[in-house]
Amino acid sequence: MLEVPGARLYYEVRGSGPLVVLVGAPMDAAAFEGVATLLATDHTVLTTDPRGINRSTVDDPDRDSSPEDRADDLARLIAHADAGPAVAFGSSGGAVSVLALAQRHPEHVRTAIAHEPPLIELLDDRAQLRANTEDMIATYLRGDHRGAWLLFLQNANIQLPDDVFAMMFGGPREGQSAADEHYQFAHMLRGTTYWRPDLGALTAANVEIGIGEDSTGQLCDRTSRALATALGTTPTMFPGDHTGFLDHPETFAATISALG
Template sequence: MTTQTVLTLDVDDARLYYELRGTGPLVVLVGAPMDADSFAPLADLLATDYTVLTTDPRGINRSPLDNPDQDSTPAQRAADLAALITHVGAGPAIALGSSGGAVSVLALAELYPDSVSRVIAHEPPLLNLLDDRVEQNALSEDLRATYLSGDVVGAWEKFFAQANIFLPPGMAAEMFGGERDTQSMVDERFWFGHELGPSVSWEPRLDTLRDGPVRIVVGIGEESGGQLCERTSTALAAGLGVEPTRFPGGHTGFADDPATFEPVLRAVLAEG
């Protein structure tokens, strides 16, 4: 296990928790809502050759907001990442974001292109790139309303159904019902209430990203066939005029099997 340095950075409306590992060119690994812990095993593997920055996104776990009832938008998360990269002083970075974190790094490339030389957007759930965007946005609004009404298990069942990720009968109740860790429940409520909606409804400026100085890599899991995020990622790649890169595993392959994910990521990081 690589030695990590735990730090915080105060921004206007939040305190951002982040960790640094290793030495070398700066690589940022980020999720939303996944926190720094989710990326720690992959960060350890990369830290032999890179300085690796991981962080809890605003409002999640150890990155508290001054106002916990405010939304977390891709633009805000991009500003946070740009501030962290500037603070560390090792940019421009290469940034890998997964799921909502992929939306964050796309916003980073769009709004703060001097902070980053390349972004790897792994399965961003950008519903407005789809032909059936109206239906998909309605499904997303419904599952969020279901959660906020108090039906946690029902909301997760709707979430996985929309994502086209199969769960065996009763699995959602086993995973999300009953007593759970307090922090995970707090983070979950923030995600459903304040982060999920702004992330899935964000519309990238495809011309800005396509014609800008930041190279965009669109990542899709090899096991994500037929899932919603394969559709959104394929649409993004088409809009940018790039071929998607297949990574081992599914939507969370970087966390499920980081040792298998890492060689493919290293190959992408080494590309000019």
């Protein structure tokens, strides 16, 4: 655990060699265990639960988690590991955290790899996407978690078979998973998706954009391509979809090594 302003961060370190940081939001450290284990054969690998999620507790559970907060947390973890600068890989909301880290603390980042950051402010239909986001948050806070996830997937243009949706989102919410889900909808989603990157700062940094090969047409495919275009870079294709690192850890590990 690392004490930081307003939070206590759970983190794991494995392996030895150049530092790689693997980050999600709201995904916790466990989501990257497969990739981390593979990279640890010749890297020092740091994974963490973002503030407010699972084992990383916060002083004020009603305070929103911003990309800036999470970037500052990552900078403190990298300094604490004393092995930087790091190759920082982030997926989904974690990609936004990594981009904010590259902006705010470039001295800690050798390469920032942003895999499918959901930056809706880069899109022409951002007003509608904002309205959709407010609708899903309000639906969740009214107690309709199933309806909120239906709206979330519709907004993301992700289709799940009915049985898969029922397995993932149809049952009652309880324990830590319920607390993490509430924190995501109430305190992470808005700040993460509405974040506006500083394109000048990111152009000056070493930033790589990653997209899943199976994410074509999804919201995060669109946002990632918009960011790559704005930065004048060509995105790197990763296997799978938005959570491809779960099913293809070997390719993810190899691609992160190559990009870093």
